[in-house]
Amino acid sequence: MKFKRVNLFYYSPTHTTQKIVNEIAVGIGIDPMKIIENNLTYPEYADSLIEVEPHDLVVIAGPVYAGRIASEAIKRLETIKFAGNAAVLVAVYGNRNYDDALIDLREVAHHAGLRPIAAGAFIGEHSYSTKQFPTGRGRPDAEDKEAARDFGHQIYKKVQSLNTKEGLPEPAIPGTFPLPERRVIPPSFAETVFENCIECGRCQEVCPTGAVFFNKGYQTKPELCTICCACLKECPRHARVIKSEHVQKFREMLASNCAARKQPETFF
């Protein structure tokens, strides 16, 4: 079997998922001109989508929130029209656990008529990680990126060895099925420390859900904030914070319980 292009679909507020899928694409070894990046992170993503063709290999990817793929990622993936493509499923998590996230992606794939041929769970710096309370700091690092490229290369080899009639078997993926109810993330939101803010607007630009607006300073609509931490990580003055006690406790728990390095896992 041959595919003509690699079509990447990902949601990635703090860019770790984006980095991993790009390394996978490099590992697949296709002409870079034939790698199509569909970044679903920002509200205007639909304006630049490129139509999926039947001979494209599709990669769908998103970050793990509370053991599942982030709901925003699922919602956006569900808007894409696929063409019965072979698909690679990728979950990126913050060195705690990916729990049922790959099952989430498998279900999205099945409902969209995609045929999963491989899956991988990779590690990115935890969105809540700080210098003082680090979890997965600096990941994906060089070793993770090499693992992602190697995964891409294995996908390429599998697809090449394929007799067009049989198709690749679907990978056995760890996780609970049927999927349980999503765990409720206690409500909290990111906000501005006005004394530190220089009003550059970066927080508004990088917010995936349009939760940040300007009204005598950058404010947040709490009901839209998914505490993805994009604004915290990108603010040049560290003027965006989450004040919630729950998040602070969680940050401390992660730094002490999830310090041991987890390794990427792949499934064929």
Ligand SMILES: Cc1cc2nc3c(=O)[nH]c(=O)nc-3n(C[C@H](O)[C@H](O)[C@H](O)COP(=O)(O)O)c2cc1C
């Ligand atoms: C609300 C929320 C919940 C999260 N839950 C988990 C989790 O259950 N397990 C885990 O290992 N990491 C968890 N993370 C960390 C992210 O999965 C991780 O930082 C990921 O690399 C972020 O991807 P992105 O850079 O593409 O946005 C969570 C992050 C957020 C914001």
